[in-house]
Every structure is written in C-alpha cells, then in structure tokens.
Amino acid sequence: MPKVLIVDDEPFIRLLLEQTLEELEDDGVELITADNGETALEIIRAEAPEMVFLDVMMPKMNGFDVCQAVKNDLGLSEVYIVLLTAKGQEFDKQKGIDVGADIYMTKPFNPDQVLAKTREILGMAP
C-alpha cells in the first residue's frame, strides 16, 4: 500500500493537502500527516513512504534538514520529496537542490496539479 506523508506545521495546509489527495485513499493510498520535522523524519524512517510533501519553514527541524537526512539515508534516497514554500518568501533553490529535493511547490498550490503530480509519482492512472 503506497504511503504519502504530509508535513506542515500549519493545520490549514495539512487539511487542504489531505483533502486534495483524499480520493487516492479509495485506490489504497495511505495518507499520513505530521506537524513537525522531527516526527516527520521518524515516520519516514519507520514507514518509508513513496512521497513526502515537506514544508520548508518549520520550527525545530526545518524541511531542508529533514530532506537532507532522508536523501543521505541509503535506504530512503528513493523517497520522492516535494518541498513546500510560501509565495513571497525567499526560497533558496540552490539549497533545495543541494539537499536533494525532487521538486518544490509554492503555496498557494493548485490542488488539481498536486493531485495529478501525486498520481504520476505513485504510478497511478490519471
């Protein structure tokens, strides 16, 4: 059963992403949420989700650090990581590449595109 992890400290964004991807649950995808970087890293290590939506700006452990830890872990380097950045906020693309993120997405995000991209990454029919 493929797993998708949603990590954001803002409950609103978690709720929206969860709702956006909700229909995938009917196809057997499990959606997991986390509200901080540390928990996220624990979950990724324990569950090895296929895909992670990872907020960059979070207290304690930020998205860059989580991403780097995941991508440096041999067994986890295949996890597809989407960094979430806020529009208007300075986003260091170079850093995103350095820590091994696969793509980045600006909030507000387009729900239709997010759903389509997730299906694509999970290898599901559009």
Place this chain on the structure above:
Amino acid sequence: MPPINIAKLIKRRDFAPVLNRLVAALGASVIIEDHHGKLLLSTADAVRQTGYPVSVAGEIIGWVNGNEQAGAIAALLCHQAESEFEKRTLAAETLNKYKEITLLYEMVEQVTCCLDTKEIARLVIEQAKRVLELSSVAVLLLDKESGLMELVATHGQELDGTRSIRPGVGIAGSVWSSGRAEIVNDVPADPRAAGSARVSSLMCAPLKAKDQVVGVIKLGSAQPVNYSADDLKLFTTLASLAAVAIENASLYEQLQEAFYTTVYTLAETIEKRDPYTGNHTKRVMEYSLAIGRTMGLDQETMTRLQLGAVLHDVGKIGVRDAVLLKESALTDEEFEQIKRHAVYGEEMISGISRLRTAIPGVRQHHEKFDGRGYPDGLSGEQIDITARVISVADSYDAMTTDRPYRKGLTIDEAFAELRKHAGTQFDATVVDAFFASDVMEAYFIANSRKKILDTID
C-alpha cells in the same frame, strides 16, 4: 457509497490504538462489520448476541455485534465517524474555496501579463471550466466597426450558434444593455431565449471597462444545473478580471498599431521615390514572415523579422536620386554609393529604441552566406537569421518585379535562381523554408493589405 468508510476509520493511526485499548479495558467481545456485512475486526472469543448499528448523517455505515459492551464500542464509533464526517465536510468546503482562490490568483498572474485579447478569452474559459459546472462557454467582445458583440472564443458546442449578438436581443443582449450579470437556471422557460436554447441553465456576465460594457461572457450547461448566488459571484469576479485584462490588451494593441503604422509610413515614403517597386516592402515583409513561420521562429524573432523586413531599405533615403533611380548601368563609384544604404539604414533607426531590434536585419540584408556580401562580409551563421530570411525574400521580389528597363523573371525562373544560389548567396535552410511556404498566398496577402498590423497573430 457511505459518507464515511468505517474500514478506514478503525484503521486510522490516531484512532486504532484508542479503539483497541477500549475494547481490552471493557473486556468487550465484538465483531465489527461494514454495511455489507464484511468482517473488519473481531476479538478472539467473539460471539454474536446483539447487533448495534454505526451510523453517520442518518446512514448506517457498519455494525458492531457482540456482548453488552459492544453497545459502548458502537457509540464510540458513531461519535468518531460523526466527527470525521464533520471534518471531511468542512475540509471539502475549505478546499473548494481554496481552489477558487488559487484560480483567481493564477488568473491574475496569467491574464495581467497577457496582451492578446483572444488569449485572455481562452484563459478565462480554461479557468471557468475548472471551478464551475458547465458544458459550454462563450466570450464575445464588442467590435467597434460593426457595433455588435462578436464571438472570440468558445468551449463546447451548445453556445456556438451565437456568433454575434445585438444589444437588448436575447439573454446575452439584455445583460449587455443592463450591464448586470444574470443566472437563468431554466433557459427554455425564458422568453428571451426564444425557443432556440440548446442549454438548460446558464449564467451571463458583462465585461466592463470603465463602466462601458466591452463584452459578455456566458456559460451554460446542457444538463439542468442550479447555479447559485455563490457561483454567480465567482463568475462575475472572473469576468471583471478578464475585463481589466482585455482593456489593457486593447490599449496595447492600439499602441502597437500606431507604432507599426508609423514605421510602415516611413518605409513607404522612401519606397515612393522609386515608383516602380510598388508594394515591394509589403511583399518582402509577407515573404519573410511566411519563411519565419515555416522555420518555426519564436515570437521575439518574428517581431524583429517583421520590423527588419519593413525597414530593410530605409537607408536608401541617403542615396541620391540620380544614382538610386539610374536606369543604365552603374559605375563602380555609384554602386559603392548604393551599397551604403545598409549602413545608413542602421544609422537611421539606431536612434529609436523600439526599432533597435531590427538593426541586424537592416544592416546585414545584403550579406551573402559565403561571405561575399556587404557591408561587413559576414558569412554563415554570423549573419543574423532575420537578415538571412530578408535576403531571400528581398531577392525573390526583386527578381519577379517588372522594371521599366527589364521584364521580371517568371516564378519558376526565380525559384530556379534561388535554388542555384542556395548555399552560396543564400542560406540553404532559408531557401528550403521559402519553397515550403505558401509564397503565392503571401503575395496576395501583401497586395490586399491596407494596414501593416495584424500580421503577427
């Protein structure tokens, strides 16, 4: 489909441990099944005694069967399902609102930097399709000449019949006259639809720029839909965004037109000194654009090409009539003077910032692919692509134009000449593109064109 999937509910990470602990603490003996009776969970020693339904929003989503403690488990599941249901409903509504916001957000970004009215209409349709239930959309804009609203973009077939509308006629016509958006949920019953309706429900909004209605947008559904006040609000927001963008674009188009007209008038004034070349500039421009399109040049290069083609010979203003119009053979000195027109041309336009992109086309249009041209003896790709194109277009037109002292070549002869010099005088790729273009069409377009604009779509 039940509003909440009980199988998923009892497996939720945040709930499953609570359920298990409660079952254990109560010493409950339970069998949990979904609404089809499919077994989801069972304690080791469970026996069926009493069945308790688990329901949410008045619908049974599953059963808990077992001893008297099973009732408590069922109550817990009911409560959990109910709160999950509330959360889902709220989340779905929030997501819908969020989609509207992203839509408007994207619209503003795309549309405000778009300067083409047709493109704007197309974008608006794309966005409307995403958030509103519809099978057709039509965007109509005021045509200042005919005084009617003319169709500029559509999606779906049902609204295709309306190619143009008059003020006050039909539903769109009355929205135009009143300037107010409308919902018509039962179109066939509306007398203004005059029995010709192919949609069951529609919404129509005016596109207003400074209180003037410059267009209308309508969308409809073949199946009956109950468009709500919320839908209309979203739709009119879309419409007002589109109106602002369209207004911008048409101002830009007017400016653009004024600019090109000025440029063309300049080129034409110079051309008039040599009355036998009639329409040469327009034809060179059309041939050049035809070649450019065949070669798939990008928009920016096409614009440079158009300007360069129009202005390629402006430098001739610096050549004396006695030399420029001389019908007998030129002396070497006279030919040197003629050759200077390429450099004069550059000097003339370099002072006008918007024309600077045309400089390579103007200065280099007499360069030859093998390096034997003038003024700089550039060769191959050193010569700007616009100049390589203009060179073919210009030469072909010169060859096929009659002069008082000589008859022009036939089209076949001119083609043969181009082919012969492909790779030496001309860039062979450009010559190939010229042959692959509709040269005759370009000829007729040039001759029938009054205005210079509208050529780059």
